[in-house]
């Protein structure tokens with residue numbers, strides 16, 4: 001995003017506001033309260049964020065060492081350290097070997113790595129938690145001392161963990177109700193620009209750890225996995241790099257995705273209910289068994305998918321079917337970013353209509369009945385999330401002009417998080433809730449405020465400085481809001 005563009009300036013204004021509020025906030029002892037990040041994040045998720053480059057590649061170790069990741073290595077498919085064939089520089093000295101990721105530094109001993117020869121070549125031990133008082137070292141079976149690195153409990157560009165605080169009208173309800181619609185809109189607009197910029201930065205940082213194309217592929221996969229299978233999709237995208245998939249013929253490519261996801265395992269799979277489902281699964285298996293020995297992952301490292309609390313159309317297997325179809329039109333998607341297009345959202349919508357799959361347009365899962373009518377592989381909300389999380393964050397980096405297109409995107413159907421955010425900020429005033437959640441950017445702005453303040457608050461609003469600071473926001477931003485807002489004109 002061009003730092004001199006109006007879009008970047010609004011994002012800066014929100015960032016300044018956010019920092020001013022946070023300067024007063026009482027820090028939450030993360031990892032110590034119920035629902036904290038340590039309880040929410042699992043090891044696989046931290047591994048995926050690490051390997052995706054979200055934490056960056058330059059660090060300071062627990063002993064003050066300068067650490068530079070030269071190569072992130074490969075996901076280990078078998079027992080042993082999590083990543084093999086990695087290369088890191090420690091105080092300028094190049095070391096090659098494995099990397100192990102744990103939630104807690106003590107897990108190295110608890111999991112028996114200190115007595116396991118398979119961990120002797122570990123060059124870096126990563127963790128996100130450690131005891132407050134005792135110093136715990138990482139020793140190998142051969143008495144080597146492994147360099148340690150404490151990672152932040154969540155990657156700064158990822159945002160806080162996704163849990164839901166209580167649903168009640170917040171203390172900021174009254175000051176927000178006293179603000180003109182244009183003022184509230186200006187706040188949401190700036191917050192949404194800030195959110196878009198962070199998404200753009202995250203993809204950029206991920207590009208630097210891998211390649212731009214691989215970062216985009218992971219971003220697309222995550223958007224398809226939203227909400228419960230975002231991490232599962234990220235891991236799958238990392239284990240099946242996009243260039244390897246594109247080099248395969250479509251049947252192999254699809255089988256590789258479903259096999260690596262663990263959906264073709266011989267275990268207690270749900271029996272296929274129709275001859276079509278049986279035939280499709282057999283076809284995938286016929287491709288998969290040939291490549292299986294080279295790419296299959298040990299059950300210990302299997303990806304965990306969630307299909308509970310999801311509508312049948314959002315079943316993870318169906319989303320994976322959409323990803324397979326999308327790879328068939330991958331070059332066209334890349335073109336949308338690279339080439340000038342008049343109506344960007346319309347062009348993306350047309351591209352999404354070109355996605356077809358004879359099985360996944362009429363099935364919810366590998367076992368399901370055939371549906372009476374076909375369904376689009378990417379529904380309206382899925383497409384909107386793809387636009388908001390990947391397509392626009394990349395496009396805005398290429399051209400700040402895309403911001404206008406972004407503000408015209410209609411909102412998605414409200415989900416639980418959005419409903420809670422609207423209730424907290426606008427109370428039970430349905431009209432105001434509707435007015436400020438009609439557009440996608442408003443919803444994103446609302447979610448950003450919710451992430452920044454509601455998720456960071458542990459005092460049922462009592463200590464949150466957001467309500468008081470709103471007065472200052474109004475004073476500083478009034479002139480801009482008068483100039484920039486055309487709330488009723490859209």
Ligand code: SF4
Pocket residue numbers: 169170171172173424425449453454457460461464465466467
């Ligand atoms: S925590 Fe802060 S921003 Fe969230 S509802 Fe309460 S007062 Fe409003």
